[in-house]
Amino acid sequence: MNSRDQLTQDQLSRIVVVKQVAAQDVLDTFPDRYQILSNDVAKDSWQLLDTFDQELKNAGQILLRRHNQIILVQPDTGIFLQDKCPKRWSFVSELKTGAVSQYLQGVDPLRACLPLVDLDVSWQHHRFLDDQQKTICRLDWLTLKLKNQQVSIIHLKGVRGYKKAFKSFTAALNQHSGGADHGFGMIWEVLCTGQHVAPKKQNFLIDPHERAAQVKTDLIGFYLAHARASEQGVVADWDTEFLHDYRVSLRKVRSVLSLFKGVFSEDVTRALKTEFSNVMRSTNDLRDLDVYLLDKQDYLALVPEPMRPGLEKMFTGFASERRKQLKKVRAQLESSDYQQEMQRLQQQFPEYNGTRLAPSIATPLGPLAEEPVGEYASKLIYKRYRKIRKMARVINDGTSDQEVHELRIEFKKLRYLMEFFATLYPPLELKELLKSMKSLQSSLGRFNDYSVQQISLNIVVEMQQQGKRKADMDIVRSIGALVAAIHAKQLEARRQIALSLDGFTGDKMASMFTRLFHASTESKTNEDQSSGKVGDASGTGEIKAAKADGSSSNPVDPSSKPAANSPAAGNAHSTAAAKTPAPQPKSRASAKANKEATPSSDEVAATSAVDPTATEPVVEARAGTETKPKENTSEGTTSNPGKKSTSLVKISVSAALHSSNEDSF
């Protein structure tokens, strides 16, 4: 084994980073019995690239671009050059396999590599030759310059069998780098000072004793700032992830608003929800088209070869519609109305990232505003879990899709809650719990994706048949084939749900939920009442009882009752009840009602909220089609005169597809 280890190359490789050191000064100190051959590999000005999420920086990689070449610097493996790249590229997937791209597989394929700054680059390759003119060591010297700052990456590469020479070179090099390397982090420090990027994850700690109202404000502030950080990328259309992130952040804001019941006053909660959903709605169509176009290849693969030209036509239409929608979204985000509205909201919910600014606009509070958030969170999560378990028990192969959709929404709410409050709980246990929820989550997501896709595609067909111009039979036929393929997939996903549900309703899951979200409150109560009982024991009792009945009227469960009777819960119920049958004055009332009752695009935020301003025809049509595609579509078309043909395409496209796809953030 020992003998084999000697062959490993890493012993013959050393990389150091130095600041403001000239190459010649170092080379002069190398043993002079070797001849040096030098050549320039690259020079001139190169663009430093990274994605918006700083994936490259986080991975310790430095990526440079000039014309059709790219250079990659990695702390462990050195410096690589790849040429014959496309002149213009944004996504790693656009690069052919090569010396550099093989190391970029970790970069999100949907994120553009954006130019950050131009650097003066000089990369020299030196070879050291012995008396036989044999290369016995190599050295790459790459210097990056920004104004008067410069940093060099030096990679010394020994040759197998010439270890002595390598050692003497390493010793010489160490004199200059002071023995201790500056890390790769220094390169970024030197080259990109003051560059600000919003953090991707909600990574601040929540103090369990903090007031619920404060935490709610913090979370809204965090996600609002996050959404705003994406605006520039949406407007510039760097990649589709900016809009996706923007919408995910806004959806989180809406979820915090609606899920944290009783913390803000009812009126203000409703008004805020309306406001945020209006902001978001104007981006629905663009996102739908993005999702369609991103999945184009998958769609094409679903239908047999002869059906593909028809789909290609459909996608060409989508692409041109996307350009229009992008213009619209740009105009909206750049409008002074929007800017003012956002500024006002940020005054009410200042950016939060662990440090807090006092809001300059106060938010009227509700009855649970002062609750310590730790207990409040556990109650919310546990209650939601119990509710889902109850719903899940009655689901089998015969249950209607409608019930599966309802389950999905509740499940999503549960997941959101667990994410918002994640830092309150032991990370490993929470991670394990989330992991075991994963299979159900993904099968529910797929089930919804497929059902929404079918509906929206059917609408495209309806549009074709009822539009002014003659229907394009190519498109209609191809979509028919596509819908059939998707339907088969949906049935499969439905079967998967049934399988995953067993795990979710099982004892193991129950004990995990109880331990994390219930045992603490319970053991506290027990401690107060009788010190003889231990939390663990009562926990077990609770599981048994839960198994036996599953409802919240569990005698061993002292905390669930007050939760169920809390004003927040009461509110939620009555609101929902009042809403569903609410009569609508407009002709598309049924559609509206359906939207509230069924999984709609914005379900988490929308289900418990009446959205009084949601009267835009597009949304109504979308919502309606989710349950009654045919009726509503025909109704939609007849009530829309022929001149609105573009908006018909728009409706068809926006038919709720995006909601499902955004499950997977």
Add this chain to the structure above:
Amino acid sequence: MKVIACYSNKGGVGKTATAVNLAYAFADDGLKVLLVDLDPQGASGFYFRVKPSKKLLKDAFFQDEKRFVKAIRGSDFSNLDLLPSNSSFRDFDLFLAQMKKSRSRLKKTLRTVESWYDLIVLDCPPNISKLSESIFATADQIIVPVIPTTLSERTLDQLFDFFQENDYAKAKLTPFFSMVQSQKSLHKDTIARLSQSHRKRFLSTQVPFSADIEKMGIHRAPVATFAAFKPAAKAYGSLQKEIRKRLLKSFKGPN
């Protein structure tokens, strides 16, 4: 890991040139290659500017794994390493004669570096000896350069006879025409006759007699590195492709 041997029981047929250029071509093709110089004259090492291995003395090649590995040198080309010989290699027959299971000795040594290389190319001394028998047993393919002359024809026949008599797999023998001068009628006739009598055994590539191959001694590098577009370099390229094909087809691994 596969092993090919460049071997001929006749000297001066272009063995070392074949070993060096084939090793380079395989490395250029993306395989990790070790060229092992078994010839005490050390010509392979000379072509790669590598000095003789000072510490791999006596029977250390067969007995001392650590030294064997330590003696390996990286060439100036990626994927290509070299084990240089030294004058003590001429006593290999002696050492092998004293060892038990001498036929499998070479294979055992090469296995030390099995995980590091896809291919080992052996540059062999020109005789039939204990060492050659070790080579015959070890190699997956034995590449035999044949100058199309009567004398070479005779030595090739002798080699086939030897394989027949000693039960070595004749299928391993892969001759090709080397140092071909197509303007000579003797070469043409010999090629025609041998191709006929050794049907399918000869590789179709012929390496021409070439000044460029001789110039390897001046450049001290494989011919493809300084005369890439000349016929000689191209011939070694196509020779490599043919051998790769046969390696993939006929042998599943070292037998």
